Amino acid sequence: MTFFRPSFRHPDLPPNESGYYLKDYEGGISTLCAGCGHDSTNAAIIQACFELSIPPHKIAKISGIGCSSKSPAYLLGKAHGFNSVHGRMPSIVTGANMANRDLLYLGISGDGDTASIGMGQFAHAVRRNLNMVYIMMNNGCYGLTKGQYSATADKGSVGKKGDPNLLESIDLCEIAIQLGAGFVGRSFSGDKRQLVPMLKAAMSHTGMAFIDVISPCVTFNNTPGSTKSYHWVREHSEATNTFDYVPFKQEITTDYEDGVTESVVLHDSSVIHLHKTDSSIHVTDRRQAVDALEEHKKKGLILTGVLYIDPDSEDTHHILNTSQQPLNTLGEKDLCPGNEALQSINESCR
Amino acid sequence: MKNIECTNDFVIRFANVNGSGSASANNLFAKAVFRMGVPVSPKNIFPSNIQGLPTWYEVRINEQGYLGRHGDVDMVVAMNGQTMKKDYDGLLPGGYFLYDSSRKLSEQYGRDDVALIGIPLTQLCNDAFENPKMRGLLKNIIYVGALAFLLDMELEVLTSSVEKQYRKKSKLIPPNLKALQLGYDYARENYRGVCKLAISRRDKVGDAIIIDGNAATGLGALYAGATVVGWYPITPSTSVIESFGRYADRFRRETETGQLKAAIVQAEDELAALGIVIGASWNGARAFTATSGPGVSLMSEFLGLAYFAEIPAVLVNVQRTGPSTGMPTRTQQGDILSCGYASHGDTKQVLLFPCNPKECFDMTADAFDLAERLQTPVIVMSDLDLGMNDHMSPPLGWDDSRIYDRGKVFDKDQLEELGDSWGRYLDVDGDGIGYRTYPGTHPTKGAYFTRGTSHDEYSKYTEESGAYEQNMQRLLQKWETARELVPASEITVNDETAAVGMLYYGTSTDAALEAVDQLKEQGIVINTLRIKAFPFQHDVKKFIRQHDLVYVVEQNRDGQMKTLLINDFGIQPDKLASVLHYDGLPITARIISSAICAVITNKGGKA
Numbered sequence: 039m040t041f042f043r044p045s046f047r048h049p050d051l052p053p054n055e056s057g058y059y060l061k062d063y064e065g066g067i068s069t070l071c072a073g074c075g076h077d078s079t080n081a082a083i084i085q086a087c088f089e090l091s092i093p094p095h096k097i098a099k100i101s102g103i104g105c106s107s108k109s110p111a112y113l114l115g116k117a118h119g120f121n122s123v124h125g126r127m128p129s130i131v132t133g134a135n136m137a138n139r140d141l142l143y144l145g146i147s148g149d150g151d152t153a154s155i156g157m158g159q160f161a162h163a164v165r166r167n168l169n170m171v172y173i174m175m176n177n178g179c180y181g182l183t184k185g186q187y188s189a190t191a192d193k194g195s196v197g198k199k200g201d202p203n204l205l206e207s208i209d210l211c212e213i214a215i216q217l218g219a220g221f222v223g224r225s226f227s228g229d230k231r232q233l234v235p236m237l238k239a240a241m242s243h244t245g246m247a248f249i250d251v252i253s254p255c256v257t258f259n260n261t262p263g264s265t266k267s268y269h270w271v272r273e274h275s276e277a278t279n280t281f282d283y284v285p286f287k288q289e290i291t292t293d294y295e296d297g298v299t300e301s302v303v304l305h306d307s308s309v310i311h312l313h314k315t316d317s318s319i320h321v322t323d324r325r326q327a328v329d330a331l332e333e334h335k336k337k338g339l340i341l342t343g344v345l346y347i348d349p350d351s352e353d354t355h356h357i358l359n360t361s362q363q364p365l366n367t368l369g370e371k372d373l374c375p376g377n378e379a380l381q382s383i384n385e386s387c388r
Numbered sequence: 389m390k391n392i393e394c395t396n397d398f399v400i401r402f403a404n405v406n407g408s409g410s411a412s413a414n415n416l417f418a419k420a421v422f423r424m425g426v427p428v429s430p431k432n433i434f435p436s437n438i439q440g441l442p443t444w445y446e447v448r449i450n451e452q453g454y455l456g457r458h459g460d461v462d463m464v465v466a467m468n469g470q471t472m473k474k475d476y477d478g479l480l481p482g483g484y485f486l487y488d489s490s491r492k493l494s495e496q497y498g499r500d501d502v503a504l505i506g507i508p509l510t511q512l513c514n515d516a517f518e519n520p521k522m523r524g525l526l527k528n529i530i531y532v533g534a535l536a537f538l539l540d541m542e543l544e545v546l547t548s549s550v551e552k553q554y555r556k557k558s559k560l561i562p563p564n565l566k567a568l569q570l571g572y573d574y575a576r577e578n579y580r581g582v583c584k585l586a587i588s589r590r591d592k593v594g595d596a597i598i599i600d601g602n603a604a605t606g607l608g609a610l611y612a613g614a615t616v617v618g619w620y621p622i623t624p625s626t627s628v629i630e631s632f633g634r635y636a637d638r639f640r641r642e643t644e645t646g647q648l649k650a651a652i653v654q655a656e657d658e659l660a661a662l663g664i665v666i667g668a669s670w671n672g673a674r675a676f677t678a679t680s681g682p683g684v685s686l687m688s689e690f691l692g693l694a695y696f697a698e699i700p701a702v703l704v705n706v707q708r709t710g711p712s713t714g715m716p717t718r719t720q721q722g723d724i725l726s727c728g729y730a731s732h733g734d735t736k737q738v739l740l741f742p743c744n745p746k747e748c749f750d751m752t753a754d755a756f757d758l759a760e761r762l763q764t765p766v767i768v769m770s771d772l773d774l775g776m777n778d779h780m781s782p783p784l785g786w787d788d789s790r791i792y793d794r795g796k797v798f799d800k801d802q803l804e805e806l807g808d809s810w811g812r813y814l815d816v817d818g819d820g821i822g823y824r825t826y827p828g829t830h831p832t833k834g835a836y837f838t839r840g841t842s843h844d845e846y847s848k849y850t851e852e853s854g855a856y857e858q859n860m861q862r863l864l865q866k867w868e869t870a871r872e873l874v875p876a877s878e879i880t881v882n883d884e885t886a887a888v889g890m891l892y893y894g895t896s897t898d899a900a901l902e903a904v905d906q907l908k909e910q911g912i913v914i915n916t917l918r919i920k921a922f923p924f925q926h927d928v929k930k931f932i933r934q935h936d937l938v939y940v941v942e943q944n945r946d947g948q949m950k951t952l953l954i955n956d957f958g959i960q961p962d963k964l965a966s967v968l969h970y971d972g973l974p975i976t977a978r979i980i981s982s983a984i985c986a987v988i989t990n991k992g993g994k995a
Binding site: 116128134359 | 422423596597598599607610611612613615616618635639640642645646647648649650651652653655656657659660661662663664665666667668669670671672673675689690693783784785786787788790791792825826827828829830831832835836837838839840841849
């Protein structure tokens with residue numbers, strides 16, 4: 039929560055490969071509470087886009103309604119943004135993506151926006167394996183309306199108002215895996231070392247890349263009894279893996295012990311090297327991924343890391359067999375069959 | 389009792405069981421009438437059911453070209469035991485009752501003013517055809533053959549129609565021709581001279597086509613260059629999307645790749661369907677959806693967003709009988725207010741009212757130009773009667789020199805020249821419409837933040853009262869611009885001095901025009917105006933001012949268009965009188981003329 043951002047940047051800060059500086063990826067001043075997890079997540083998004091050298095104007099950032107959905111205003115100022123209506127970000131992204139398959143679509147949402155009012159749209163955007171990065175900032179509560187529990191709040195978790203949450207929580211990562219998302223990860227806004235490469239890998243993936251970022255609400259849900267507080271998450275998270283994201287331009291080398299590292303090649307030939315504690319776990323195995331989430335939940339732990347990848351997943355355009363040309367670039371000549379064809383249609387109606 | 393004697397002016401009602409394959413036989417009959425040059429208007433009155441419930445197909449034959457529903461029935465083809473008695477009772481005195489005489493008719497059918505025409509359809513069919521599945525279908529063709537004789541039709545028109553209909557399944561031609569002949573011969577041998585109804589060749593259809601409104605609507609969207617479709621199945625709008633898909637498959641496949649120059653996304657619900665349209669339009673593609681009243685209720689949220697954030701969207705509302713789920717397979721003009729003012733807060737949506745398939749085509753195509761020019765949703769207000777029934781219509785046409793009006797959009801070069809002064813919602817032209825940009829256009833210029841929250845001219849969030857009011861006022865300015873751009877009303881002045889006028893729109897048109905002629909026969913001359921769009925053009929206001937009393941004909945209970953007129957123009961409510969019809973069936977001329985006649989006669993005055 040700063041109302042002023044100094045414009046001074048260190049003169050020696052290097053540009054990225056596309057010639058953009060980090061400031062080119064920044065946005066407006068955040069109006070979120072001081073210490074809000076979302077601000078850290080936004081910083082990670084900015085860092086990931088910068089490091090991947092994506093031209094900022096080739097990104098579209100789209101959100102629903104809520105604290106997290108305000109985020110697009112605070113990052114990527116040179117990209118078009120769309121703060122739509124509550125729970126409806128996935129359908130807006132679907133339409134935008136159908137219109138122009140060549141942009142990177144960042145969908146930014148929260149746990150209320152996704153797990154309650156937007157549950158239907160979330161589920162079906164995942165089912166159609168829409169090519170987007172779906173970032174769900176998860177704080178277990180509704181911040182803008184002062185702290186009511188959301189559907190991702192764990193049963194028994196206690197927020198600022200003092201009464202425990204009585205309802206079962208929804209694990210959106212599990213659901214995303216079940217519904218066919220090609221890339222599913224969970225991270226923590228306080229763990230930039232994990233979050234930034236995860237975002238980069240997600241951006242390289244073609245198809246639905248869903249990331250659940252646990253992002254504590256300092257005002258309403260950072261209490262001792264909350265399972266979405268900074269303290270709780272730090273104490274109870276366990277990473278399924280650590281990983282390096284290697285953009286496809288770099289030479290791929292690996293120093294890790296055989297059987298402990300798993301390499302997954304993404305659509306754009308980028309590679310993720312996963313360094314695992316358990317060599318029997320395969321990140322491309324759907325069932326193992328769900329099992330691992332459930333087992334950790336049983337132990338009261340939060341499993342983070344890249345949970346599941348299907349490197350061969352096919353996105354909506356592939357499924358619908360749409361033209362490679364962005365549809366929004368087509369004009370009369372491509373689209374209108376002309377009067378002669380119409381006259382033959384008339385004739386068939388006589 | 390003498391039976392009805394008439395050529396080219398009567399109604400036949402086919403009473404069938406849903407799912408029994410009667411539709412293609414009945415269609416064949418209607419098409420044959422049309423091909424004999426006689427105007428015809430078939431209306432399918434069907435249940436919300438796939439198989440088993442009663443369905444009717446009402447064919448009005450009228451050489452004067454009156455195409456609205458008539459209301460009376462001169463002849464019944466009774467193929468449904470469930471409704472047989474009711475169908476029989478509903479016949480006009482002197483009417484004809486064609487039934488399957490394989491079973492004896494009970495004593496209940498004892499009217500002495502009805503001519504019974506028994507054709508042993510089941511028996512004829514079973515004797516002639518082996519395949520039990522085909523029997524059911526061919527039974528329908530046999531009655532068409534019988535009708536051909538009874539109505540003195542040209543059998544060769546029917547036989548060539550059969551050949552045309554089954555040219556892709558030529559194996560079906562011989563049994564169908566045989567069935568036709570069977571019915572024809574049986575009627576000739578047993579009912580010569582019984583039926584005094586006749587269809588006689590005329591040259592009254594000109595270059596007209598027969599097509600359903602939804603097919604024309606889908607085609608209009610295709611011609612207008614729609615590339616993204618978000619939709620959710622709902623009767624009676626589904627066939628709009630099917631039509632678009634069918635023609636896209638035919639005209640939009642890339643020859644080398646087989647890939648489609650369109651994305652048709654079946655969404656999870658109507659909310660998402662319109663979200664997809666808005667996302668695509670925001671990103672520079674032409675996009676549309678089709679739905680019906682229940683869908684509009686769900687889409688209202690997004691309609692408000694598109695109105696306030698100023699994003700083009702084309703929505704086709706094929707209205708059905710409400711409220712709630714209502715009668716899903718019956719017609720109504722019941723969504724005028726829910727569409728005109730769709731969404732919370734101060735919103736107004738542009739509506740277009742097509743009255744025939746050609747207008748479905750034209751107005752759908754125009755809706756894309758209007759939506760992009762005005763940067764707002766445009767709703768094409770069709771209905772079940774127009775959308776799902778075949779209608780005689782002027783032929784469709786396309787001007788090959790037509791350029792899509794994509795509205796005010798800056799491209800990369802224009803942005804380059806622009807400097808830093810651009811504001812997304814800045815009204816530089818005084819028409820209330822700003823300039824927009826598509827994502828990805830320029831590396832450093834033209835990016836903005838689209839939002840449904842209050843925003844200033846530079847699309848920055850604001851809670852300043854002044855900025856909010858200014859924005860809302862500009863949207864009103866844009867509404868006035870829309871008033872100039874929407875299609876003009878159709879005005880018919882029959883008498884410069886007439887004190888009474890009539891407003892009508894959409895599928896009330898055929899009945900309204902016929903009613904004017906009926907009134908004229910009774911010495912009542914009125915002037916008419918067909919509303920084609922909301923916002924209403926100024927000529928609507930002028931028309932109302934020029935008459936002492938103006939009837940507003942519409943197919944809903946509450947006089948929704950009347951309310952809209954009073955609201956939009958501040959008209960004295962007592963200047964407008966409603967003529968309403970809302971039972972789910974299309975309005976008839978008689979309903980309109982008798983309502984107007986009754987009022988005028990009561991007043992003892994002249995129109």
